[in-house]
């Protein structure tokens with residue numbers, strides 16, 4: 001069975017968030033299950049594309065309304081990824097240093113059209129087309145309604161929703177950019193008066209998955225306007241929890257760490273990494289270290305961080321280290337917090353992130369919305385206790401220490417008080433006997449892709465036409 005994943009991001013080529021990690025890992029694990037997966041993504045101008053060689057497989061033009069754009073399909077020549085990678089090169093639109101911009105309607109529409117034009121030329125078409133988020137969301141519509149792609153109609157399509165906040169809206173006035181389709185089908189593109197790429201994908205894909213079971217239930221109540229649609233289409237929707245790349249995220253072999261460790265050496269291993277962090281960021285190694293890694297946006301609770309951190313630092317003998325970037329106002333607020341038992345790295349640094357998972361004692365994830373969340377899984381694997389809000393995938397993966405078989409700290413809701421209470425509980429736990437023993441336990445929790453990759457393959461098989 002041949003699966004083609006279509007996505008705006010894929011690790012390690014281009015990563016903005018967890019979408020990249022999933023698209024860069026899932027294909028490898030599907031391969032082990034007899035499904036040959038490959039990935040199509042835009043060809044961006046970044047370190048990966050500059051440092052690797054690609055061969056040209058296809059060279060043509062696409063039309064976007066009345067405009068023509070030259071495009072190429074490039075294939076990565078080496079086999080470092082463990083799956084085939086195809087990049088759509090449209091120099092005028094996609095070859096940028098960034099992944100997202102405010103010209104994305106045209107950029108991703110061109111990407112999707114070029115991808116389908118190329119698939120039309122293939123002798124052996126994929127058995128399943130698996131699209132990720134709204135950037136590839138018009139593909140199922142075009143395959144079923146654009147005259148040009150009629151021969152692709154019977155290929156089953158799967159949409160995975162990683163984040164339903166962003167939906168790829170654009171005006172009906174731009175409908176002429178989509179290759180001609182039966183106008184009676186315009187309703188499939190529409191949601192609330194505009195073209196909505198994610199809504200179109202939910203309507204037209206043969207099957208829809210969300211990245212955790214709880215997120216699917218939440219979307220039926222709160223989905224940035226798509227609640228009724230998700231309720232209506234619920235029969236074809238399934239929640240499949242993400243996994244993490246077990247080989248990339250392995251504290252025993254991770255080359256980014258100062259010291260590698262296993263379950264048996266977790267205490268000394270974590271200490272060595274913590275020592276480096278504390279030295280680098282001027283923190284006290286004797287105090288429990290709380291880390292946050294991620295985007296500084298409302299979904300992650302970042303607007304409350306400065307209040308939470310100041311209160312938590314006053315009430316407890318702890319240190320806090322933050323890695324991330326995002327809303328300018330939040331960055332300014334964080335810069336105003338005295339650098340005493342507190343520090344930040346504003347930006348993103350993959351190596352530092354790995355060392356933080358290894359060296360921190362707790363990971364803070366007070367997300368208001370978290371479709372799956374991968375950081376809590378990385379944190380478990382590296383023996384760091386997650387402190388999470390009970391939402392989406394966080395609810396599906398973390399059990400509070402006060403519950404049966406619990407191993408993390410779970411708060412219900414995101415307020416300064418709830419998060420600081422959780423930090424206080426964590427601080428007490430750090431000094432309790434059970435703490436060290438728990439580290440070995442959390443490192444043994446299996447969040448590898450094995451189960452989830454099999455769930456996807458099972459789904460593909462059920463979609464035989």
Ligand code: GLC
Pocket residue numbers: 017018019022162163211242370371372373374393
């Ligand atoms: C998005 C979600 C995150 C999820 C990731 C991968 O970034 O916000 O919760 O883990 O996609 O599916």
